[in-house]
Amino acid sequence: MDFKFEVAVIPVSDVDRAIHFYKTLGWRFDAEFANDEGYRLTQLTPPGSPASIIFGSGVTNAAPGSAEGLHLIVDDIVAAREDLIGRGVEVSEIFHDKTGVFHHAGTEGRVDGPASDRASYGSFASFSDPDGNGWVLQEVTTRLPGRV
Template identity: 70%
Template sequence: MDLKLEVVVLPVSDVDRAKAFYEGLGFRMDVDYSGDRGFRVVHLTPPGSQCSILFGNGVTTAAPGSVQGLHLIVDDVVAARAELVERGADMSEVFHDAGGVFHHAGEEGRVSGPEPERESYGSFASFSDPDGNGWVLQEVTTRLPGR
């Protein structure tokens, strides 16, 4: 049986502001639907992704900005970071983790610059949307077996 992650719901405080932010980063607009009593669903997809994000009014009870650790996989973290900065994202510097396996939560264990050997899964950069939902770019050039 295949189980495919299709949509991640993001809690936001201002739907139009979030929509403008993500469209500015190059996310594709899929749906912007308004219904009765202020209900609204906005659905966007990151470039090249099979999984989308969804936010709006009446779609989640989670606190705005409470989603953390969403990963966007890129071939070149330095180039992807530069493009997102150009598009208006307030990005961290590129970093790798002192432990060498995966980044810690927050900024603990961050070492400036890409992973020294540029090994897959080892280099990162981060940013947040206007509400504080946290994203991480992760460089993957060679997938682990079975992925």
């Protein structure tokens, strides 16, 4: 039985502002549903991703901007960072974690620059959407065994 991760719900305060932001990133606008009772659901998908994000009004009780650690996997951290900056997004400098494994929460344990030898899974950059939902770019050039 396959269990495929399909969607992450992120909390936003202004649906239209969030739509604009994610479309500016080049994300595909998939769908929008609304009713007369104030419920509104919007779905967008990052380029090349099988998973999407959903946000809207009445979609989640989480506080706007409270999502963190949302990862976007890229094969070239430098090019991905430059692409986002070119789209007007404030992106952190590239970093790796002092443990050489996964990054710590927030900015703790960050070491400037990519992982040594640009080791797969080791280099990161971060940015936030207008509400403060936190995204992390992670460079993956060689997948762990069994991963596609």
